Amino acid sequence: MPLSSIAVQGTALRALYRLPHRIRRLIAGPPIRLDGQELALDAQLLLRARAMSGVPSLASGTPAKARHDLVAGSRMIAGTPIEPVDARDLSIGSIPARLYTPTGLAEGSPLLVFFHGGGFVLGNVDSHDNTCRFLAKHARVRVLSVDYRLAPEHPFPHGVEDALTAFKYAHTNAKQLGADPDAIAVGGDSAGGNLAAVVALVTTREGGPKPAFQLLIYPATDSTRDTRSKKLFAEGFFLTKDDMDWFMGHYAVNEQDKHDPRYSPLLAPDLSGLPPAYLATAGFDPLRDEGEAYAERLREAGVPVMLSRHADLIHGYANFLGIGTRFREAMFEAAGVLRSGLELKPSE
Template sequence: MRSPMSGHRDFTPSIADRLTKAAMTASGALPGRLIQLAAGAPRRIDGQALDPHFQAGLRVMSRLSEGEYEDMPLAQARRTVERSAFTVSGDGIDLAVVKDLVLPLAGDDPARADLPARLYSPVHGDEPLPMLIFFHGGGWVLGSIDSHDATCRYIARTGGLKVLSVDYRMAPEFLFPTAVDDAVASFRYVRDNAATLGVDPERIAVGGDSAGGNLAAVVCQQTRDAGEKTPAFQLLFVPATNMSARTRSFELFGEGFFLTAKNMDFYENTYLRSDDDRLDPRASPLLAEDFSGLPPAHVATGGFDPLRDEGEAYARKLADAGVKVSLRRHETLVHPFVNAVGAAPAARAALSEAVGALRMGLAY
């Protein structure tokens, strides 16, 4: 059996990191009108006003920045993402169970691998609860189960369900479609072993942010196309859905709002094998020919996000095909707001709203 890669990046927070986190957490508890005094006049684009907590946070991050991810050595870029996520993660959220495990997916297939994962549960024991299988963001290149730990804890506690965060293999070590294959295999494993995992087999959802939202959407398409039992729900935060074209939101928000157009170029060029992959629905799920028969969905986009328009286009395609879908544009937020639960009340509100949609979709 092949050894799984580590689910942890090479990052240990320094005293300065801990002080930054404490300051961000404290500011995240303050009302927006006070933060606005420090953030300055709100930035307004496309009829939207940037949330003051995010405006102030972007100012802080720019001063602490080590540069752009695409200009760093890969190891440094990965550490920087972990540091950024740590500083906005807030106070720890205690749960009954937070357990690292390994999904035994390799079998006899040399192209497969056992994958690290982290299980979150609000209860002890094997009570069959609903489950969200979560795929982290980071452009298929950066991020980890650690960078999204606070997000998954928040969802598990607020939603009263189990969350399984999967550390799928990433580029450039593993190119497209490896991450897709890992995501599909992870869902199949949970679906086929629900009783052992203490999971309600009729209430298994998939979700993720950005690249993770992309993977969750593709899992739904791939299992439907294979004639299999699909996820019961898809929870898509700021999903990347189309690598074949750029939208107006790239022009409006491609610089200065955390995720940049150059970041996306770097991620896609690192992840894909060639430009031909951009037209593959496993990379660009918006290009799928058929949207019927897919699971119900909640799609949450950020108003100040280059990926805003393609995420919303995906929701409209689902709706046009008769799929039950709720689309919510959080006009004041940037990409990826789901990580900032400790630093911005609006991020917490958006995540709580999405969890409510998940509960409605899974009917529990």
């Protein structure tokens, strides 16, 4: 899709959200209530706009086409670049990355190593550029966004290997990055949340260094079983069952891979000693229940964890920063908890 067409569609979508509440409700349709929850109007309007414009599903066609569509779509709904944030590209060996620094942030600040979502098949530093800018600005942290290798060209465990390499690089090179090596968090959304959880798990079991905090936004934690939320929200709420099957079919070399805790961290036999975590779920998300099950496992293992279900939201809200207000509200919470979690790191 030409950039001019994307810009026009983005302008039209943002104009839709500026209409009076009554008109937005008429366009979106009657409120959607399911599982004791009511979908936010902002989310329902986005789903309606996607349906009316014929936007393809996440897993549409080849991985190359789906990647193009995701980046194009992100330009429409992520909003204009959030400022004042300085961004520079760098390399972690062969892994591309981008470092975000809020203007004026002192040296020796906390750092978030961020892994983007996209089902291990889609996404890059560009698709999540504004998400990282938002977290950098509002949490007052540096953010190192990692462009890890994607399936099917690089299936499991290549993404895990890159994520571990990136965290270890950040810790070793903290001074050069302007960061405090004792205040490095890992985080991400969806597949990126999975990678963040796995990095925390693996580095803890290796004896460290390990992250100071985990920011897990609607993470995938168990690909071995169906859950109630996967059945309830299989269709019509942005991420579908077909999408998930397509993603997992590319990421897993074989079925046994899915039982590896580096793929499904909920299956890890021991979660004790992991860093404190903020785990956010969306009420209308197929991944809701496995995310909340992981939070419960962390809590049972004695790990400090804050679980926050945004009952009125859908999967993907971390990227919908340029439309409405409800998605940003959820991300303001994430930024606030991240900042507090890193500022309150245990003293030696």
